[in-house]
Amino acid sequence: MFVDEPANDPALLRTLAAAGLPATGRFLPKAGWVSRVWIGDEHVVRLSNDGRFRDAYRHEAAVVNLLASSEVPHARILAHGDGPDGPWCVSERLPGRTVHEVWPAADSHTRQAIIESLGIALRALHRVPVPADLLPPWLADALAGKPWPAFHPPVVSAALQQVEAARRLPGHDSRLLADVADWIQERLALFAADEPVLVHGDLHGSNMIVDQGRVTGLIDFAEALAQPADVELDTILRWCAKARQFPPTPDERGLDETTLTKVPGWLHGAYPELFEREHLRERLQFYDMYGELALYAHHPQSDIREAAQDRIARLLSGHSHLDGLTW
Known part of the structure; x- marks a missing residue:
């Protein structure tokens, strides 16, 4: 100790x-x-x-x-x-340290074992009975028009609401937002038959505790909510693709993305049902669009909003951080 x-x-x-x-x-x-x-x-x-x-x-x-x-x-x-x-x-206090802390020194076998145990943990999480309307109070406040302290996790039913919020911005790109509204409308049917499950909503290297090559705890459920199970992949795959943007504190550095390239495949092997939704990439792009719209509509910094607008345009053309990931 x-x-x-x-x-x-x-x-x-x-x-x-x-x-x-x-x-x-x-x-x-x-x-x-x-x-x-x-x-x-x-x-x-x-x-x-x-x-x-x-x-x-x-x-x-x-x-x-x-x-x-x-x-x-x-x-x-x-x-x-x-x-x-x-x-x-x-x-x-759980035994072990965060994935962020142990990952750099772990060998490939240990890394695979960690992610496979994560898959087992997620399958168990998504089977926990949950109220269909479960939503963090701060996120419910944000969706009701109060300030946004964070811009994830995605809420499928609120995607068009973010378009309307963006339209209230001075100087917004009305043509872009019209295209986004059409894009969302065309994809809402993908989610019509979904049953909401308990989703952690913010799983990355700092919110998983591991010991001796297995996950001993998922931590920080402040963003947990009832959504489709594959919403869980939104943050996990974003972490894999952009790990440097997920440091444990503002003063530290995130992991090197090149060390996470096998994570989606390992997770797929351990929890294949999570990846078996029809039109999975379109669904994941929908979740990504929600996040970018939330940033574009609500973030207080203009440079962050402008970067989100650029990523929205890329999503409309069919490209995102998912392009470099395989599972």
């Missing part, structure tokens, strides 16, 4: 007390995209940086509760709440 420093951060001490846990042991502080994190020998403590993701921990706790009697590897949430330092959550 690692050692770092005793639990002496005032915010950490207040959170442990609120959770009814002793302030003993040593904790490793880690930065995150939206949370401060302390990793102890037995517990992981998270404290929201700014509270933008309304009820994210409460939602995550509800989702994890759904997993209690399943075979999905996950960390139990011991307590969560709101305090003077903001929303907080305490969960058990």
Whole structure:
């Protein structure tokens, strides 16, 4: 076990007390995209940086509760709440480290074993009974017109809504958006017979814990929702194609994409049903279009919106990050 420093951060001490846990042991502080994190020998403590993701921990706790009697590897949430330092959550610490941490030094056999165990975990996840309307509260807020703290995961039924949101932008490309609306309308029938399942919604190297070559836990269910099972592939394949864009924190680097080229094939071998949907690539491009539209319509930075507009045009021509992936 690692050692770092005793639990002496005032915010950490207040959170442990609120959770009814002793302030003993040593904790490793880690930065995150939206949370401060302390990793102890037995517990992981998270404290929201700014509270933008309304009820994210409460939602995550509800989702994890759904997993209690399943075979999905996950960390139990011991307590969560709101305090003077903001929303907080305490969960058990799982054995191992993140895929992001272990991947560079792992040999090909170990990497394959990790991804095959991921496939088993995902199959179990997608079999968990789930309310058909499950949606993170912060995402429901965004779809209702409030600010967007994140731009994924895709929600099939809200795709045309993103076109309308983009049309309200000053200086929007009306011809492009008309083409996008037609493109979406032509593809909605692909999803008509789908049964929603429990989808993690944000699976990449930092949200999988592994130990001895197998996944010991899927973590961070703040974006989990009920959608078609292959929505899960949207982030996984984007991670494979653009891994450098998925660093664990803003100050770190993502993995080298060339080390992930076999991941889709390994996952296909372990969970073939996930890839067997008719018109899978068109479906995946639809999910991609949703994400790019959300960025184009809602991102506060103009350069990000412009880049999304360029990728939307590429999608209309049939090209995306999927072009270089095989399974």
